[in-house]
Amino acid sequence: MTITKDDGFSALKRFIEQTLKIQCSNYKEDYIKRRLLSRMRSTGTTNYEEYLKYLHNNAPELENLRNALTINVTEFFRDADVYDMVKKEILPALFKGRKTIRIWCAGCSTGEEPYSMAMILADIMAADKTVSGQIFATDIDEVVLKKAKEGIYTEKSMAKLTDTQIHRHFTKLPDGTFQAKPQLQALIRFRPHDLMSGQPISRYLDMISCRNVTIYFTEKQKDELARTFHNALVPGGYYVMGKTEYLGREVEGLFVPVNSIMKVYKRKE
Ligand SMILES: C[S@@+](CC[C@H](N)C(=O)[O-])C[C@H]1O[C@@H](n2cnc3c(N)ncnc32)[C@H](O)[C@@H]1O
Structure with a gap:
């Protein structure tokens, strides 16, 4: 047509x-x-x-x-190598400087991204009882956000999770689906939020994961968002983008690349 x-x-x-x-x-x-x-x-x-x-x-x-x-495609541990870096490098580096950290999953869709982060966080917290963390998970689309809050997933959508992860963090429901356990859900606060509003969901954040969201934004919007994230992060805080996304020329100077393949940046002072 x-x-x-x-x-x-x-x-x-x-x-x-x-x-x-x-x-x-x-x-x-x-x-x-x-x-x-x-x-x-x-x-x-x-x-x-x-x-x-x-x-x-x-x-x-x-x-x-x-x-x-608002294309909502997502999955648990989307780009496993990025989550590996979050687990082995980013969160341990953050916890070196402080006992509690704050993470923002911006454009979280049906919740697979924040629950993946929460599983990593929960494992770290289980191994070291002196540390803790909080995840803010936001999306503009309240329909997906409602699903995210419920935290119920089909067995098929959980194919990337190990048996240990499923057993530790999910409860099997009578209809064969799996629901995130209350202790996993307690690590996440879901809220509606428009990334184009120019306002961050919070400040003093240690890490912002905004992945596969800005591909639909204009260059100007992407730059504005990068500025908003820069202001919302603590000094040395991390900004994790989607692997196919990039920082615009105008805002490149606000961040230092940590890993240019994983698109991980650190706030520059
Ligand atoms: C492709 S999904 C990405 C989900 C997840 N971050 C991932 O990487 O798997 C993009 C999400 O961005 C959300 N989104 C689009 N425009 C937005 C905006 N202006 N503010 C907040 N979220 C937005 C959509 O509703 C959708 O859920």
Whole structure:
């Protein structure tokens, strides 16, 4: 399907901004258009105006559109080598300087990322009772956040976890799914948060993991986010990006690369 005219795109964007509270102008236009096109294909509509009418008449489509715009793909220990570095280098380095640390998983989707971090943290805390940590996990999409809070996962989605991890941190439910144990959940605070707001969820953070989120952001938004993270981190705090993401030229000077393959940076003073 090719869209020959742009009619109605602005009206549709306004509707999305007002109804879904997603600021389209902060995302690459091409990205928004591709996501809309996919929903238009699924709903049999052929232009933006028609799709907007469809949205007005079919309330459930709003959720489909939200899901299409905020792609939520995630998994436990996504990029195992990065989590290995978190476990063997980053957290031990942080705990050398302090007894308690604060981590922010920004754009956490259905929770697999913060629960992976929490499992690492829980193991460290079990081995050394004098240390502790807190994870803030946020996302703009309240639907995925609700799932994250419940912490219930299918056996298939847990394929990367070892038997020991599953046994230690999850309870098997009667329907065959697994739920994160209360002591694992207690390490995480889930909150709705828009990364484009310019406000961090907290300050004095020791590590921010914001992975596979900014690929949809404009260069300007990415730079602003890097500045927000820089302000929210403690001196020497870590910023972990997705492996395919990169720091813009304008903000490169704010961070020192620790590992350029894993995209791990440290706040520069
Ligand atoms: C592809 S998932 C990445 C999940 C996880 N970080 C990972 O690497 O597996 C991207 C997430 O970013 C969230 N997101 C997109 N725009 C956002 C924004 N402006 N503020 C907060 N979260 C956002 C989406 O809702 C989605 O859950």
